[in-house]
Amino acid sequence: MAPQRALEPLPSLSAPSDTAAAGGSLFAGWMACAGCHAENVNGWQGNGHAHAYQSLVSSEQQFNLNCLPCHVTDKGADGTDHLLDLSADLKAVGCEACHGAGRRHADDPGKWQVVAKPTADTCTRCHTQERDNTFDYASAVSRIACARTEIVAN
Numbered sequence: 001m002a003p004q005r006a007l008e009p010l011p012s013l014s015a016p017s018d019t020a021a022a023g024g025s026l027f028a029g030w031m032a033c034a035g036c037h038a039e040n041v042n043g044w045q046g047n048g049h050a051h052a053y054q055s056l057v058s059s060e061q062q063f064n065l066n067c068l069p070c071h072v073t074d075k076g077a078d079g080t081d082h083l084l085d086l087s088a089d090l091k092a093v094g095c096e097a098c099h100g101a102g103r104r105h106a107d108d109p110g111k112w113q114v115v116a117k118p119t120a121d122t123c124t125r126c127h128t129q130e131r132d133n134t135f136d137y138a139s140a141v142s143r144i145a146c147a148r149t150e151i152v153a154n
Contacts, residue, residue: 025074025101025103026101026102026103026104027073027090027096027101027102027103028096028101028102028106029073029087029094029096030044030073030090030092030094030096031089032089032102032103032106033094033095033096033102033106035106036106036109037095040095040146041095041146043144043146044094044095044146047143047144049092049093049094049097049144050092050093050094051092052070052072052092052093053071053072053091053093056068063084065083065084068083068084069083069126070093070125070126070131071092071093072086072090072092072093073086073092073094073095073096074086074090074096074101075097093126095146096114098122098123099115099118100114100115101114102114123135123137123141124137127140
């Protein structure tokens with residue numbers, strides 16, 4: 001039997017994002033979203049998406065490149081090797097996993113938009129029949145706290 005591993009706490013909302021310094025990625029990390037959308041991020045922190053990476057750690061699968069793409073943000077189009085080096089704020093199914101890469105939006109929200117209401121197609125990239133045969137988009141969206149809260153900038 002594998003030893004039990006403690007869950008890593010989510011970084012605090014006030015913690016600086018090391019993703020922002022990484023350069024090159026269009027993903028900013030959920031902490032960049034919290035600056036303007038704290039209420040939505042607080043709601044998200046209470047659901048399973050915020051802890052999706054931790055479920056891999058608990059089952060010792062955090063290095064499994066077949067599992068990582070659905071348990072982190074910044075899946076990337078250039079392969080999966082970078083998934084092993086993600087910063088803490090991308091080790092979750094964060095805002096950008098559903099709303100799209102947000103670095104440009106965070107830098108200039110008036111000019112760059114993200115997806116306000118993700119569609120079922122967004123969800124079923126990971127919630128497939130093979131992985132989650134009970135998934136129902138309408139029911140799932142109604143349970144996601146960040147979706148129940150109107151997206152409003154602080």
